[in-house]
Amino acid sequence: MRTVHDASGDRYLLVKRSGESSRVRDPRTGDEQYLPNAELTFDDNDEAPLSVAAMAVSEPVRRVVSAAHDDRSLGLLVELADRGPLSVVELLDAYDLCESDLQGLLAEFRAAGLLAEATVHGERGYDATDVTRRAVASLRESE
Template sequence: MKPVRDDDGTRYLLLKRSAEASLVRDPTTGNECYVRNDRLEPEEDATVLETAATGVDPAIRRLLRGVHDDETLGFLLELAERGATDVRTILERYDVCESDLHGRLAELAAAGLLEEVDVDGERGYRISDDCERALSAIRDATTASEDELTADAPD
């Protein structure tokens, strides 16, 4: 497999190449189709695995890269629920070490999951729009899974 792009800019994984057309898979949908070779060019700066990952929403990929443990995920979920919160309140509410909190805040902001905001004249944080979208998708998937389990359960 090799990453390729068609003349419209769509990224694919090249599965098989013949004389006139190539079998490609769209990483977003999983659909396979043939595309004329003259419409494809190699993606020199992308790997197969990076291209495969493009099948997942960029906001979810950002969340996956930025969250390394349950506490960090829980922190983002709390901020999503409570909204913008100042640092002093975060320290009091969640009983975290100040240096650990500042490290976590810096990592999450660098990952694009948090945004620094002013909360009543003090420095605070809120989740980014991408983080909100990713958390919403995860919650929706969790709710759908729970609904399926409930529907399959015997009465």
Template sequence: MRTVRVRAPESGRLPEGVEPGDRRLLLKVSGDACLVRDPATGERRYLPADRLERVDASPLDLDGDGDVPAVLRGLAGDGRAVGLLVELVSRVEEGDGGATPVRVLLDATTLCESDLHGVLAELEASGLVERVERSVGGRAYRPTDRGGEAVDSIRDR
């Protein structure tokens, strides 16, 4: 997953609800369009590929624009943790089985294995995620109810 920024169109308009400078998570490139997700709301939509530019930033760094409520920042520690929590909650909402294997999280993020385990340990200690031991695929994590409520507090802003 990569972070992209919406560029101002040279001609024409952007879709309703999309502003120049908005950051989105790039999910899929399909011809002239890209499937992106708004990290704050979880909304998915296709945007024209020529209206997007890659940003040299981790998709887990949601805190750069001050978008994260102070209460959540205090619970989770940093933007990477908040971004990972949003990712886990979004996967549950999309019906991906509830618990996401560590291997999948390593592929979906720019974190090294050590950093990923550190962020997951922090989220687990905060009561925002719980570890699930799976018979196939090893360790996985899923958000707790408290973690889901924390993400809802971002989306409700």
């Protein structure tokens, strides 16, 4: 599978190419349409087709899915989205994470832009970012 884009920069997945037109799929909606080949640029090693296909999922959800390796790490993000900000002491007391595991997850989530440092009752803590809150809300809606 290849990717193509039109003059406005919109990316599509190439479904079928013929002489005059090509059937393309919009990765965000899944809708297919025929577009004239003259209006398309066929990408060579630009973006991997599977990365383009992932655009069907909102950016905040993609970021959470990429960063949360298991249910426990996803649960930490959900808890901070629901209850945050929480101090590191509160996080260690409330959940079954050792300090090194917690610090590792917090560092990964901060690097991904999912958590921000916060001061809670005069102690160092963390809070979910708006991206995380939107992603959690979106994931809950999909049930």
